[in-house]
Amino acid sequence: xxxxxxxxxxxxxxxxxxxxxxxxxxxxxxxxxxxxxxxxxxxxxxxxxxxxxxxxxxxxxxxxxxxxxxxxxxxxxxxxxxxxxxxxxxxxxxxxxxxxxxxxxxxxxxxxxxxxxxxxxxxxxxxxxxxxxxxxxxxxxxxxxxxxxxxxxxxxxxxxxxxxxxxxxxxxxxxxxxxxxxxxxxxxxxxxxxxxxxxxxxxxxxxxxxxxxxxxxxxxxxxxxxxxxxxxxxxxxxxxxxxxxxxxxxxxxx
Numbered sequence: 347x348x349x350x351x352x353x354x355x356x357x358x359x360x361x362x363x364x365x366x367x368x369x370x371x372x373x374x375x376x377x378x379x380x381x382x383x384x385x386x387x388x389x390x391x392x393x394x395x396x397x398x399x400x401x402x403x404x405x406x407x408x409x410x411x412x413x414x415x416x417x418x419x420x421x422x423x424x425x426x427x428x429x430x431x432x433x434x435x436x437x438x439x440x441x442x443x444x445x446x447x448x449x450x451x452x453x454x455x456x457x458x459x460x461x462x463x464x465x466x467x468x469x470x471x472x473x474x475x476x477x478x479x480x481x482x483x484x485x486x487x488x489x490x491x492x493x494x495x496x497x498x499x500x501x502x503x504x505x506x507x508x509x510x511x512x513x514x515x516x517x518x519x520x521x522x523x524x525x526x527x528x529x530x531x532x533x534x535x536x537x538x539x540x541x542x543x544x545x546x547x548x549x550x551x552x553x554x555x556x557x558x559x560x561x562x563x564x565x566x567x568x569x570x571x572x573x574x575x576x577x578x579x580x581x582x583x584x585x586x587x588x589x590x591x592x593x594x595x596x597x598x599x600x
Contacts, residue, residue, distance in 0.1 A: 347580035352377035355428045356577065357420065357473070359411055359465070360438030362389035364538035365488065367396075368566035369435055369573045374402025376574055378433065381424045383409040411438040411465035412457065421472035431476040433577045436466040436510075437488040439503075444543065447501030455502055462506035466513060474521065482525030484577050487514045488569075489530040491592050507532075511588050518586030527585040529576050534592025536564040559594035 356373050360366035361382035374380045374397045382397075382404055384390055390406035397404035407423050409416040424431050440461040443454040466487060477483030492500055493507030514530040521528060535544055535554055544550050555561050569591055575581050576589075590596055 347578075349574055349578040349580050350377050351433070351574075351578060354378045354432040354577075355381070355424060355430050356433035356435065357381045357383065357424055357431065357469070358435040358437060359383045359409070359469070360488075361435075362386065362393045364540055365533065365536060365566045365569050366435070366437040367393050368570040369437065370404065371397055371400065371402070372567070372570040372574050373433065373435075373577060374404060375400060376578070378577070379403045379405070379428055381405045381407055381420070381427075383407050383411075383420050384438065385410050411469075412440075412460035414464075414468045417465065417468045418472050421469070421476070425476060430480050431473055431483070432480060433484045433486070434469060434473045434477075435486045435488070435573060435577070436469060438465060439488070439506075439540070441500065441503040441540070443502050444499050446499065450502055458502045458506055462503070463509050463513070466510060470517065474524075474526065477526050478524045483527075484581075485514075485517065485521075485526065485528040486573055486576050487528070487530040489514070489532045489588065491532050491534050491590060491596050493532060494588075494590070495596065514588065515586045522585055527576075527581065529581070529584060529587045529589065531569060531572055531576070532588055532590045532592070533569050534558070534564060534590075534595050536566060536569060538566060554595065557595050558592070559597065562593065564591065564593060 358370040362384040394404040394406040409420040490507040492504040496504035518528040
């Protein structure tokens with residue numbers, strides 16, 4: 347099964363660290379030209395340098411996933427530089443509220459919805475016409491297992507990730523005739539800075555490790571391997587899927 351990406355161009359958001367950086371590195375190693383995006387240019391420059399040191403090609407472009415104009419500019423920069431866009435990985439997300447759902451201020455709802463939902467929508471709106479022009483493409487949305495079963499004190503984040511799962515299925519239905527495959531990855535707890543408040547908690551880790559058949563949390567590269575398959579020709583008959591990568595914790599075993 348062909349998992350090479352030679353000649354392909356990919357955008358990965360939230361790519362200056364964690365899961366996004368690991369996905370960008372993996373796609374670049376497979377031969378893709380990777381445009382990496384996040385809010386801070388300095389962090390992006392470091393991530394791009396790391397990819398180049400590994401023999402890959404990366405273009406760092408600062409963009410705020412909650413601001414439509416910067417996302418439109420991100421896609422345009424990609425087209426201006428490489429002339430095409432084949433793969434979009436919507437990874438950037440935020441989770442500013444850790445607490446009960448009804449106690450959250452409106453501003454926290456708005457920020458989370460703008461970044462986690464509308465950012466994906468805006469990027470797809472900008473990217474899809476170029477994929478259609480090129481004869482097809484791949485869209486990979488990073489959801490979460492809390493989009494399937496809500497996480498305690500993560501109500502807003504959980505709701506937005508559930509929306510991403512629905513968005514993935516709808517886009518897969520609407521874009522199939524354009525040879526654009528749309529899939530989602532739903533990770534469990536992964537050791538990233540984004541999830542640090544969870545995996546640094548001894549009590550939380552004890553619960554997670556006890557409930558997880560593999561007895562541990564995940565690493566970013568364990569998400570990136572699946573992303574490569576979904577971005578490659580090997581997954582050409584796969585669309586609308588939600589792929590859980592969680593060490594088995596959602597099995598609910600006692």
